[in-house]
Amino acid sequence: MMDDTEIEAMATLSGSSSIGDPVSERGHSLVDEDGEDWLYPERRPSLDLGPSPMDTSQWHYVDQALTPALSYSSMASEERSNTMNDDDGVSTNDDDGVSTRVQLDRTDSYSSCYSMDSDDCEKRTPKVKSKDDTVSELPNAPELIQDPNTIRHPSLTVKFTFKAIANILQKLSEKDVKRFKMMLWQRYPQSFNTPPQGLDLVDLVDRMLECYSLEVSLQVTKVLLDEMGQKKLIDYLETLCIRNEVRHDLCETLKRIYGEVYEDVAMQGERKPFDEVFTDLNITTNCDSGPNIEHEVMTIVKLDSNRKPGKLLSTSDILSSKRLDRSNTKLVVLTGVPGSGKSMAVRRLILDWCEQRSHEHVSFLIPLPFRELRQFEGSEVSLLEIIQKLYPETKKLREEDYRGEDCKIMFVFDGLDEYNDNLDFNTTELLGDYTRPTTLNVIVVNLLRDRLLYRGLFLVTTRPQVRRYIPWDMSYNEIEVLGFRDPDKDEYFKKRFKNPDQATRVIAYINSFKTLRIMCHLPLFCSLVADECQHIFREKGTQAELPRSITYMYTKLLLVLIRQHRVFRAPGHTPNEERDFLMKLGKVAFNMLEQGQFKITKTDWKDTGIDDTEAVINSGLCTQYITKPYVLFQEKVLSFIHPTMQEYLAALYVFLSFRNLGKNIFEQQHLKAKVRGIFKPHKAMELYKSAVDRSLLCEDGKLDLFLRFLFGMALNTNLELLQTFCTASIKGPSVIEDAAVLIKKRLRENPSRSNNLQHCLEELGVSAAEAASY
Template sequence: MSCNHRTRTSALLSKNDDRKQVQIGCPDQPWRSIICVFSSNELVDPLYNIMNDTEMEAAALSGISSIGEAVSGRGENVHYQPQDQDEDEDDDDDVYYIPPRRPSLDLGNGAMDISNWHRVDHAVAPALSYCSMKSEENADNMEDMEDEDEEGCSTRIHLYRADSFSSCYSFDSDDCEKRTPKDKDIEEDVPELTDRPELITDPNEIRHPSLTVAFTFKAICKTLKELSDENLKTVKMMLWNRYPQTFTTPPHSMDIVDLVDRLLECYSLEVSLQITRSILEEMERKKLVDYLKTLCLRNEVRHDLSETLKKKYGKVCEGFTTQGAKTPIDDIYTNLFITTTCDNGPNIEHEVMTIEKLDSNREEGTRLSIDDIMSARRLQDMNMRSLLITGVAGSGKSMAVQKLILDWIEEKSHQHVTFLFPLPFRELKQFEGSKVSLLEIIQTLYPETKRLRDEDYRSDNCKMLFVFDGLDEYKGNLDFQNTELLCDHTDPTSLNIIVVNLLRSRLLYRGLFIITTRPQVKRCIPWDAHYDEIEVRGFCDSEKDEYFKKKFQDPDQAARVIEYISSLKTLRIMCHLPLFCSLVAEECQRLFTEQGADAELPRSITYMYTKLLLALTRHHRMSRAPELKPEDERDFLMKLGKLAFNMLEQGQFKMIKSDWKEVGISDEEAVVNSGLCTQYVTKPFVLFQEKVISFIHPTMQEYLAALYVFLSYSNHGKNIFEQHLKQKVRGMLKGHKKMDLYKSAVDRSLQCEDGKLDLFLRFLFGMATKTNLELIQPFCTSSLKWPTVIKDAMALIKKKLSEHHPPGRKNNLQRCLEELDWSASGAAAASS
């Protein structure tokens, strides 16, 4: 009898026999009937009700193992007894006829007795946060399931999985034999349900924002991966037994990913973690329970730390005139030129002269990105824990560090690091003069780390990266030989002892350290310490343009600025320093704001160099050394400028110790505090090396030389180009005429065929412009009547242009005229 037949039931009972027979089947086809024998006391009127209301009794009486088999006639123990149709008709008076039963597929509208159905627990509503990671279509399905849950259907989620099926499928289905759910009596279910751990969720509890689907999935997977294969099978069996509404089929074939995926699909994040912990606790795997709790704790602390760092390092303040204006770092950050070779010396690209590489490192290094600085592969290849990042002032070291911190926060790079702690030396100064431990320093600057335990600082699977920005700002005594040993990060001591032991890699031996510094005369890390060193060299040409495109939201303005700096080759070269780029952009933005989109951009390079000088010696110096008195600042610049002028006349671009002694300049003030100079190591001989100091760029040397000559004339009435004896006699008789300085400077410059004084002359003329005089006024002890000087200087240049000179010199005189022309209109307006 096929499953799609309509069936009816009849019973044939013999009155003369104590045993009665029941025929179940089709009377028209008796060979398909089933004959069952009953005792006479069992066949009473209730038989009709029994056959009508329950199918389990019929299956049991006929020896069939399942209800589906009873209905379809596929049972193994069924015996068919065909009977004669005529015999049935003769015995009509001797039988009781039972009316046909309701068809199995037509359940009708009446009440149904489901007391013997398979017990199916209500499924817990799936976690919304998990389904949110899927497609929009699944999200819509989730909303439909939530509506149906409210109406009473709580197992709807099974319909969306290929390996699940409804426990309420029709007995007449063709595959009812192939997919049979696990049979359990109600009595057997009860003790198992009571043994299941109760899942406690507080509806009023606020979920920590760090508890995300990605983290929960990763944490449970990492924990289960620590189990052996046998223990993992035990976990799967426990999940199957305890949560049948989730695992409707044995999960033995599931890998860890599928297992956790199924868990998160049916339960909330908190409940999924609770289920995992409860099973591991019953298996007495306490270490794994603690491991899972540790992952959750570290995740919460990391999230809170990231929020603090994002507020602190998410924006950057550029330049030195807009103190309060901050810009998101992603809006302006441009890739920096970072190389694995150090001691490269300054950038020697020049508009006029060709300067040889200054006996520095000539090796071609590997270019690095921010992602590579402390990457897991680089740490493994280099086998190092400490990294020193050097670079001249304004080259972008701090910007690189800020980008690294932000990328770690946004999980773009350095994800093998669990915690990242920036400890700038300017912030560490608050701990000078007091006893403090490294742990107290970290907890003071980042209070959210107080939840971390001691084992977190000592664990191999909890890497911590400490970033010490601006070691050149630290004025403590770095005595690496006589400073006492410190190995415990909880021991209170002085700040100097902590810094020395960190640099010697004796404190937190599992930690990773990044130190940024300007090149110093004394080594800031001991020679026997194992560390790597890289150098930040600013922007390449393509990055210069990219910076201005990001800086100016208006593409037309960005194009104008790029065209402007390209028309002045010295500005283009000097823009390899990100600091100089920011000063140029700041000035152009000011002009666009005041004069509109058609504003005339400055042609004077002297003005931009003066802004760079003030940014380095004042704004950037404040965090490194006490403020200098005006007379001390002026004296330092005069000495440094004199050295620059003497070196320029000799065609020299590097300084040795004897040069410093002659002029009486502190190398620390020139290299570390002011940032106008840099230090590198040269190797003039095979087994010999020496430390050399040079200016951060040859044009900075030319600018300082011009400033020295100009201040000598304006403050003391001295013309550096005249003979000393003649100068003294003329100084006693009468004062210099203002144009004497420029006449002698032009004559000396035209005599140099190699053009070594060309840019110097351009800077010297630019010193007299109004805008530049306003900036250098603190260095001047007397004021000049600049409108007269400008007119006389322009007349002098035009006269020299009419004379016969080499093309290179004439071109430079034209550039000198441009230095003055930018302020010519302003001068005329002021004189009138």
């Protein structure tokens, strides 16, 4: 083997140490320290021969090269050689902040060292070649074989091949790198017109990719490593190739699953790319903030003790490499009230990983939604079988991929609140073998306990109350999704409505109702409003009048929460059980509203007779958070997802009590059994008269929105939606006209309360202009 001095002497004898210098020596040889004679074959002349005349008499005809593509950005050799890392091959920035990342966005048409299509320049031979021009090669040079019928896997790109080879060479010692260069010079002399010893690793790999196809470049690397006895590096290079193929195929699957969405809640109509509809979310590090308490009429005291605002995050910050460097915590719990956008955030994170926009340190991202995991309940299965069943492309992965330090796997458990089994972190059996079949419960517990795939990263999304399933001694970070901020609300409607005139009309519409504007902090509510407006535009045109009843939108929200979402949490509930639950919850809402109370402690909640799991998790109408009223003391508090939802449910309770039971809550008098369930006009008006008078007595306006909802429920469009909660069909004439007369009378008697009473008229279908005239 040659030492450094002899290698430099060899470079000097070659006539030049740079790629572009002319080569004058032909077929010279050197003798190394072992006495072995090394033959260095004749080199083809470089095209860059300077200003001296060029003899072209011996040139041979070759096909015209394809137009070369720009390949890599200029970079300093010493810097880029020192900034390659194991994961990426080449790092993004050096210590001085100078970009040293190779720009590898070119196609497979490369710039060639011989001005020809270098993707397989070793195959480009002259059509006429004399015996004297034959390049002498060592007899033991391995043959490079590439099957022309082999279809290249789409994951094999210039970027990956460059990083993979550079990553492997970076693991060699300095002596072995020099040996690799020498063997490359000896075995495949057509690649270089001068010895490669002066090249750093970046230039070396770059030259290989210029003169060989991607497959052959990898083959050359493996052949030389095999001769050097580097079996482990060959295995590692093959591992990188397998991981690259699996990652590509997994990304294609995830893009197909998460890349397109239905814009409407009913999941009907045309699917659109998620990037076209996604709007930034308000994600914060400050949890237990309680519900949004912004209100149109009242000023509600802060419901929690978190006065300090949290740090604003994006989905790219979740389990990012920077956060992992600062903390060893590998479990993140993402919480938020129903409809706040948790699933949107998860979808954004997954697609950004697929497009390499974030979480590039994660080798594989595997979503495991609990809706999908339910199919494995009641049977014994291993974690490996679950992963391969949901994502068949992962079958190529081996044990070192799941266990290796250089292969990070992120698991996304979306919807822990939809998991019905009890997560017992104290008595559940220990499991450390991801290939051993067991129950789904054991797998989930041990994954979250960091016992199974302990190198994995875990993101869990859930409604707030499910945090009780996470053990107190488990280290995890918690972040919260709060929905949309005000600018995000407008941005959502601009994306949802491609017609600018329609988007402008919808934004003006929600701005005309302060309560609608407030409730649009929930992406789910925004979607319901957009669905309704879109339906009206489609049926009646862009200039059609939009609904003036906020009761209608709240009724739609109620149905979505307790029906569509309940399917995955409590599918066994009957309509009667659902109605009874709403009546109990509505009674709590009404009693709290009369007392001016918007939160209730865990102890007080027990007296309601309502299961908090049913209220918080299954229905999604309530939320739970923790307050710290005293030092070293905290208590769990429940509240409705928004004060206006409490007011709506209170109105629903009063409405259904009269509609189904014939009871006027305000008078506490029962009708005779024979008339129960019959909607008699004069009796109904007694209910509305009592409600109006009670509302006018509350100068703080705590019953104002309640009254609007109660009148709105008399409207036929809302009655049709609420019919499922009524025990009998609607009979008798409508009370709308009499109710309107009552409100007009109270308007004249109480001009100071005209604003809310006018809104009550609008809930009954009276136009805004007509309501304002009273």
